[in-house]
Amino acid sequence: MASLPISESAVRKAVEDAVSDLVLVSAWGEFAFVNLPIFMPSGAPATVRVRAHRDGFEIDDGGFAYRELEALGFERSFPSEAGKAADAEELQKDRRRIWVVVPGSELMRAVCDVALASRNVVAAVYDRMIDADAAEIEDYLQERLFSVFGADHVEPHEKVKGASTKDWEFSGVVHLQSGLVVFQAVSNQANSINRASTAFHDLRELPNPPQRVAVVKDKAALGANLSILSQAGRVIQGDQTDEVYKSAAA
Numbered sequence: 001m002a003s004l005p006i007s008e009s010a011v012r013k014a015v016e017d018a019v020s021d022l023v024l025v026s027a028w029g030e031f032a033f034v035n036l037p038i039f040m041p042s043g044a045p046a047t048v049r050v051r052a053h054r055d056g057f058e059i060d061d062g063g064f065a066y067r068e069l070e071a072l073g074f075e076r077s078f079p080s081e082a083g084k085a086a087d088a089e090e091l092q093k094d095r096r097r098i099w100v101v102v103p104g105s106e107l108m109r110a111v112c113d114v115a116l117a118s119r120n121v122v123a124a125v126y127d128r129m130i131d132a133d134a135a136e137i138e139d140y141l142q143e144r145l146f147s148v149f150g151a152d153h154v155e156p157h158e159k160v161k162g163a164s165t166k167d168w169e170f171s172g173v174v175h176l177q178s179g180l181v182v183f184q185a186v187s188n189q190a191n192s193i194n195r196a197s198t199a200f201h202d203l204r205e206l207p208n209p210p211q212r213v214a215v216v217k218d219k220a221a222l223g224a225n226l227s228i229l230s231q232a233g234r235v236i237q238g239d240q241t242d243e244v245y246k247s248a249a250a
Helices: 010-021 063-070 075-089 105-148 190-204 225-230 242-247
Strands: 022-028 031-039 045-053 056-060 099-102 155-156 158-159 165-170 171-178 179-185 212-215 234-235
Touching: 022 099, 022 171, 031 105, 045 105, 056 105, 063 105, 063 242, 075 105, 099 105, 105 155, 105 171, 105 190, 105 212, 105 242, 165 171, 179 190, 190 212, 190 225, 212 242, 225 234, 234 242
Parallel strands: 179 212, 212 234
Antiparallel strands: 022 031, 031 045, 045 056, 056 099, 155 171, 158 165, 171 179
């Protein structure tokens, strides 16, 4: 039985309903709060506050970026990161907020700019956390690769081109007679896991794909993310035996 065609008006209404949920506005006291489809690394939407000002409107992030960092124990990073983000968008910052005052004609742009700057402050700190976690694993991993396969066979930070033609840099690439084996240090952070998974899937589509090995600190700590990594490559713990390394590369 053929499906009934959807009328143009029905499509329009469905899209309008969906879009109306992308931006949410609420009021509390003198402020209007706006949730935008710009997401913090935690998954929470970026939120800004708007209130009347003698020169138009004052828009700020309500200290939400500061509080996200505070929850991670990185609130001391806020001043420097907020300064960079505010400068990039021509905004202001104080001890806990990113803000700007604009006339009504610039309100829409300012709301977006403050939300994006707030998100970028938190994202910059998250990126450093990921880099620090992965770097700790990577330092250990490279020493193990030299020990297990020999320094002559290991190239740290070598790039390998995937099926998409993108060059992916890996923690270490081992050159064996049987072919290439790429090893990537992966932290428990979602961005680190997603990057490794994307790179591995890209390499898997090559006509003669290299072996792909993710090296983590603790498999159990990955939880459900272990299956994401396992779909595109092998997963081992950094402290496993030399035989596990050789088996993963075979």
